[in-house]
Structure formats: structure tokens, C-alpha cells
Amino acid sequence: MLQKLREEFHFFIGPEVPRPQAEITLFLAPPPAVPPMLAVKLLENCTVYRQGRKRYLDYFGEALTIQDEHRRRVEIYSTDGARLFELAFLAVHSLLGEMLDLTGLVRLHGLGISLKRTSAVVLLPSKGGKSTLLTNVLRDPDVKIISDDMPLCDRRGRIHPFPSKISLETPPKEGPLSRLTWHEFRRRHYPPKWTASLGAIPERIDQQPEDKKLILVAGFRLSSGSSSLFPVERWKMLGPLLEHMVMGFGLPQILEMFLRFDLTDLPKLAHHGVVRAIYAFNLARNAKCYHFHLGPDRAQNSKLLLELMHEQEAT
Secondary structure (H helix, E strand, O other): OHHHHHHHOHHHOOOOOOOOOOEEEEEOOOOOOOOOOOEEEEOOOOEEEEEOOEEEEEOOOOEEEEEEOOOOEEEEEEOOHHHHHHHHHHHHHHHHHHHHHHOOEEEOOOEEEEOOOEEEEEEOOOOOOHHHHHHHHOOOOOOEEEEOOOOEEEOOOOEEOOOOOEEEOOOOOOOHHHHOOEEEEOOOOOOOEEEEOHHHOHHHEOOOOOOOEEEEEEEEEOOOOOOEEEEOOHHHHHHHHHHHHHOOOOHHHHHHHHHHOOHHHHHHHHHHHHHHHHHHHHHHHHOEEEEEEEOOOHHHHHHHHHHHHHHHHHO
16 A cells, blocks of 8 residues: 555655654554544545544544644554545645645646657546647657646746646557556546556656646536647636635645535635636746637647647747
């Protein structure tokens, strides 16, 4: 289990520090009893309790997460190994999100890729086809990965890598991604996925995309018809950026927002929203903006995106 987590976050693993900034402890054991207290939030899959700076996420006796916000310590209990891994994965993302905010970086829910002098970020919702699009564009040997799902953005609107993992409905049988080691990621309330660390193809990861020309693309699904990719004014990116960056409607971000915050945290949420709005404005200002109407022909979708990026390379 720990090895799988290391593979998921391989890009961020470095020399061990003498005093870690955060700590997550996993217990493959029955959850302890929750102390008597009032619930602050009732969700479909768990009940959230709060006692001072500690937060208890009770998954109806099947699992329990205890977060000590002051010390940045997390304890997770479950007798189900797959469930323990799932909750640990979300806990790492939550702590990473908090630390990234403190270092001046925010996560953007989208696909990030690059060529030699050009980066592209494609904003698509969950299950919108980001990983499928990545699988197809990687057939071009010059394409590199910034992130399958969550590139980072700094205050100046520059993009940074976040290649934590890649996930698909089924493992690919050809292409560079077929070289990866795939694991089934079983989730309690969502369909299973196949995930893989990108550590086996480090040559296809762009570790320094921040100084390249940037294309910002908002993707929209078509029920039928031909795909199209066309330039738009920057203000037309405000809606997609609000959805995919300021609020961050990716699965880990949504769960993090609901589990970490309650009504007492409204000032903190407002501050996060303002900061991310500034980042989003600078991102759009630095980029050439496009809308992408994706039809059912996946090969055509990837062809249009690659053609646009090669056009930018030639200018």
C-alpha cells in the first residue's frame, strides 16, 4: 500500500527531511470509537465531527479519518486495505493542496501538455476525456506531460508540473502509456479506475514548462458532429476558469472542500476564492485562449489540438 502511494506521488519524493511538515499514519485495524460530539456536516458517505482543531470523518464505522489541523497530522483506520488506500490518497491531496497554497501555487483541474516551446492546458470536467486525449496526443514523440489532471499555476499565471499519476478506464495496449505498471483503483462510491505512476517514462514529463508560450483551452463536449477548435476573447475563459480553477471541480478538490471546511471557515474560503481568482486572471492574460468543441471522433480531437500546438511552435 505504501509503495503504491509512493508511485502515485513519485514526482514529489525527495530526500527525507529531519522534521516533516505533515504526517499521515495508516492503521489496518478497526476504527476506534468517536468521542461524544455534535456533527458539523452530514454527507452521503460520511459524517464530519469537529472538536477544537481536530476533525473526525466517520465513514459509518467502516473507516475513520482523524485530522489534527494544528499539527498537520492525519490518522486513518480501516480493516479494508483498498478503502485505506483510497482515503490515504485523498488525505495526501488535501495536505498537498494546503501546502501548495502556502507556497504560492494552486491546482488547476485540466490536462497539461507541452511541445518544445509551447504548453497547453485543456480545461475539461471529470470524465470529460482528459486522459483519453492525452493517450492520443502522446503518439507524437515530441509531446510531454505536464499533468494528466492537475497542473499547477503560480501568481504570475505560469504553469508548473504536477504529474502525480494517470488514470484510465482500461489500461492502454499500445503507445508509451502501455509501458506503465497499471493498478486497479477501487473506490467505494465511484466506478473503479486503472491508475499508473508516470515514473517509468520520466523522459515524457516536462519538468520546466513555466517559461513556454501558453495555450489555454476550454473544452466542451458535443453530442454529435465534427470537432472544432477556435480562438476566443479572454473574458470568455472566465466561466471555465471559475469552474476548473477558482472552485476546482475535480474529484479530490471537491471532496477536500466539503471535508475541510464548514460554516466557521467562510472567511478562509473567501480568501482562497479571491487568491485563486487573481491567479486565474493572470493565467488568462498570459495565454492565447481557445474554445474546443470535442466531437465523438477522438482521433480528430487530438489531431486538432496537436495542429494548434505545432502552429504555435512555428510562430
